[in-house]
Amino acid sequence: MASPREIETREKLTRCWLAAEPSVRAFVAAAVRSVSDRDDVLQQVALTVARRFEEYDERRPFVAWALWLAKSRIIDFYRAQERQRLFLTDGMLDRVAETLVQKHSQVSPRREALEQCLDALPKRSRSLLTLRYHDGLSMERIAATIHSTSGSVRVALFRIREALAACVERRLAEEAGG
C-alpha cells in the first residue's frame, strides 16, 4: 500500500503534468514530423517525467523541466530513426522551449479566449476543425468528406487558424487593457 508521502507525490506529479502537457505536446509537434511519432515521443516524455520526478527541483518551473526532458527524448527519437540531422537544431529546440515557457502562464486565458472565438466561427469552419482535430482526418480525407479539394481544405484551415489566432490576441489585449 502506498504511503501518504507517495500518494502526495503522485498527486503532485499528476497536477504538474496535466498543467504542462499542452506545452510539451506543442514542443514535440514543433520538432517531430509525423503525427503518430509525436504521440510515441510524448508517451516517452511522460514516462521519463514520472520516473525522474524525484529529481525535479521545485524552485524551477515544472514546464521548463519537462521541456528539458522532452528535448532529450526528441533527440533520442531522431537518433533511433538514424536521421542525419534534427528538423530543429539543439539551439532552436532551446529557443522554442524558452518561448513555450514564457507563454505558459497565459495558457488558461488563451484557452478561454480561443473557446470564445470558436463560438463566433461559422458552422462550416467549425465543421472543418472538427474533422481535422476531433476525427484526425488528413486534408485528403476531409476533402473527400465534404466534396471539396485538399488544396481548398488546406487554405481554408490556414485561414481559420489565422482568424482564430488574431481573435485570441485581440481578446487577450482587450482583457489586458481592462
Next chain:
Amino acid sequence: MIDRNDRHHIDQWLDGELPAEDEATLAQLLQDDPERLSYLADRAILHVHLREAVNRLRPLDAPSARRLPSRRHVLWTTAALLAFCLVVTLALPRAAASPGDLVKKALEACNLVIDRRYSVRVEPARAHLREALGRPSPPESTLWVRDACFVQSTEVHGRSLSWGRDARGAVWFSLSPHSVAVFDADEIPDALRDVCDLRTLDLPTLLASLLDDFDLERAGDTGTADTILARPRTRTSRFGTIEIAIDRDSLRVLSVVLERRVRGRTVARVRFTLEETDARDETTYEWRGHVDPDADVRDRGAMRGARRDLLNEFLGLMRQYPDVN
C-alpha cells in the same frame, strides 16, 4: 511580419503534411529567423489548444468521420508518383519549369501580393442562343480580392451594384448608395453564398486546388508568359477546364479562364484579367466604403423581412442571367 508562405508551411508541418522536399527549406528558414521560430511555437500551442477545444465542442458539430479508413500514405505516394510523372512527361526541351512547378511558384508569388484588381467577364455557354433571343450578355465587372475577401461592382440596367465579403466573413450587397444589406458569416443564405462563389476568384485556393486535383499541361508560350491548361481529374468538379496565364518574370497570374459547371454541365466561362495589384486598406472590403454615410443598413438587427426584400431584389438582378446563376 512573417511571409505568408512561411506561415502556411509552418501550418503544414504542424499538420504533419508538409511535403518532404520542403522540410529542409523550412528548417533553414526557421534557423535564419528567431521570429519564425517564435511563430512556430505560438502556432504549435494554437494547434494543441484547438484540439482540446474542438473535442470539448464536438457534440455541437458535424457527424464523426472517424470510421472512414485512412488512406493518407496511399494518397501521398500516388500524389508523389503523379508529380514525378508530370515532371518527366511534361518537361519541355528547354530547361523550363514543369507546369506543376510553375503553378506552385505562382501560388507562392500570389501569396505575397495583398490586393488584386481583375476585370471579370462572364461568357454564358449558350451565348449565341442568348443573342438570338435578344437577351443581353452579362456586363463586365470589377473585382478586388484579398484571400477570401472581395468586393465586386458592376452596372445592371443602369443600376450600380456592389457586393463583397469582408475580413470577418460577412457578405454585404448594395443596390444603391442609399441602402446596404449585411449578413454575418453564420447567417449567409445559400443563394447568396452561391452568387459569391460563382463570381469571385479566390486565387490561393484555386492554385492550391490545381496542384492537388487537376492534370496540368503547358498550353502556350507568348515569350513573356506561360499558359497552363488544367483539367479536373473528377467529373464532379465545380470547374471544367481552367486556363491560366502566368507572367514568366513576376510569376503573377495574368488571367484565369474558368469553366463553371453545374451538375456536370458547363454553364459559363468566366474570364478574370488582372488589371493591377496594390496594398489597399482593409475598408476596401467593407460595406461602409461603398454606400452613403447615412445609408439604410439592414443587418442582423434590422426589422424582420427587411433584408429579405433587398436580397430578393439583388438575386433577381443576378438572375437576369440565368445561364450563369
